[in-house]
Amino acid sequence: MNNMGLKLKETFYLSHGSPTLVIDDTIPAWNFFTSWKDHFPLRPSSILVISGHWDTHVPTVNVVHQNDTIYDFYGFPESMYKLKYPAPGAPHLAKRVKELLLASGFNHVDEDKKRGLDHGAWVPLFLMYPEADIPVCQLSISSNKGATYHYNMGKALAPLKDEGVLIIGSGSATHNLKSIQPRGTPPAPWATEFMSWLKSSLLDGRYEEVNEYEENAPYAKMNHPWPDHFFPLHVAMGAAGENSKAKVLHDTWMLVLYLMLLSDSQHQALDHAYSLILYTVHRCLHMTPQKERSDNRGSQSTVVFQQQKTFLQNCKEDVEGVKSTQ
Template sequence: MGSQIAVPVKETFFISHGSPMLSIDDSLPARHFLKCFKQKVFTQKPNSILVISGHWETSEPTVSCITGLNDTIYDFYGFPEQMYQLKYQAPGAPKLAKRVKELLKSSGFNRVHEDNNRGLDHGAWVPLMLMYPEADIPVCQLSVQPEKDGTHHFNIGKALALLKEEGVLIVGSGSATHNMRALRDTAGVASWAMDFDNWLKESLVNGRYEDVNNYMTKAPCAKIAHPWPDHLYPLHVAMGAAGENAKAELIHHSWSNHALSYASYKFESQPK
């Protein structure tokens, strides 16, 4: 995706980005986890980064194709003013965008679009600002399709698996639980959130990916944990891109606001 020699990437990641407050709130353990990401979790510097964000919803797969610097999108409301001054101006990754489109089309996704104007939403720039604060790695985003299902997004991931061989880091950015109406400034964790979160962890670490694809019928409390699927589908893409026999590992876990899980996972490709 660039002039440097591609070093294959073995892992894909799902990051629960939680609240936009992650960008400034040092009391959130997930913030410290992400700030240590390139020192402790993934020490290789990728050629470029593909982010699948739960904050970009389209009817058909769409990839951002920016030739200059990515704009920073402030797609949140009512937060401290300092958050609207933050910028993450990583370079766009037009070569990666073209490659994403090519791979998807060759795998049967016949209608794939490019967006030449869209910058990075907070599902992308908030975690990336903590993970790679230098903003020196080209980034593009891929949308989710909320009217589709988990298998659709898993298959998108499978179609993109070759990107790892080309030195691309694939990051799904969403949330292990995501019911904004259920958030409270109270101690403890809602039982339904805990039940879904535990089921997701057990399913992933035991390789029950088909169950995760069909989480709406397999998981406890699925509809209350995810009233809309947009923030879970990035996980399906990361899971699919890692390979069918990939090993899942829980790499961070914390809670905020009574029901918001920051559970994050690594999917590591296994030798064939």
Template sequence: MAKKGIQETFYISHGSPTLSIDESLPARHFLKSFRQKLLPEKPKAILIISGHWETAYPAVSAVDGPSATIYDFYGFPDQMYRLKYPAPGSPGLAGRVRQLLHDSGFGRVAVEPARGLDHGAWVPLMLMYPDADIPVCQLSVQTQNDAAHHFRLGQALRPVKDDGVLIVGSGAATHNLRRMKRNGDGTVEAWAYEFDNWIKEALVEGRYGDVIDYAAKAPHAAVAHPRPDHFYPLHVAMGAAGENSKGELIHHSWTNGSISYASYRFAENAD
């Protein structure tokens, strides 16, 4: 018997906040086509894991009403600070997430009733679901923990998919802002290409153990991710996908010579 709900999970590379306004970015057009091409079924709620919310232990937002739009960036065009994404929160989903994590041994889990959506959440979601009519909860990352910790977070959250909840990790496949080119010539840095390609092959082949151990096994891992904040959301989406799942590359583009917008869908094999 087929499982109910939404069994696919996703990892989205959200790149620069200018994704919200820059029509020249291929990733923007990819996200605007998400509903038509990747998930025609409307989720009952969205659980998004953003690399822009770091906490000492897992925390989940539980806004009762419209979510605040957090402008956690500086020096960008004024129009970006006027954008709003007032999606409703879901205290019910937040409570379920807390219980699932607690039951899986995560101990302390915070529920944050006043936490809005940072740009790692609202920028991709405003393109994917512009009506802002789907309840959204955001889950934090714990950068003092490892990739295995985040994979286990995803495993613990699998049951919410049966309730029609879409799980999305939002980060960046490569994220070293100090190494990006401000005025690039269209070429991609070798270290970024090699890391990005290694991750793609590992995910498509279902080598999740290698992706969890990416810091030791992937080429140029420390350069591609000097900090793991934007990569750990991938491990949550990967863990939530299921035991027999594999990754599928659903979008790929580059900016600034080293910023990969690689995005993935995770689904269990039919066989």
């Protein structure tokens, strides 16, 4: 992996929201994602994404040399199914993740040698790192296990930060698709009360309360009828470190979905770092291709940039059609 000397302090939890984020610049969090590198300019050696859209019985990593783009959504504009995020795979990172989990007492870790990136991974990355030239590995969640299980998974993966790996949990702070509100509707009380509790707990570093959210949180079951989109937060929390806290970076609602970012504060003594947690993060980055690269990734980056421009200019009618059904 590149940048082996780089050490990162942050881990992140992002609510990825609707897949149409990549073609809809009217979503409030669009501008947040587009300025991602302004706030986090260090280029990670590789990226590990824990997505709520990959749920397996035991932890599983995708071990591939080139990631395919998975369209694991239905009923969206046709243009959505033409987008590509051709990020290289990170087989060395996958092996390292497996090694760390096994060493920490996780008895079994599977490898998937065919799976690409689901939209919980590629949608935010399409905007954050549009060149698609950073190796990406995915790690599944196991919704048959509990929150503490995933928190301990994150603790096991904490050493990756010192290896320059960007750890992203991608899910949704609230995720009740049966109770989605039309765009422009104020968030429901059951969602705002849950978010108020979650925000307070994270900012104060009360991670045990978050690990036991089913007993502690108001309307826990209403916000998360199934925990798949919440458990990526617990992985990011565990990887951040026991002494970390949180800071809100961005706060907007999208279909009653909330995005979060968590950064580590273990290195506070070095440069006054503090943990960050981001709510309703939808962020989009326009990075210039690396001139020093001698392979063909530069041309692929140009293709991805052109995809963004083309779809943003030509898919407005598609986006408006989606909005009218929300």
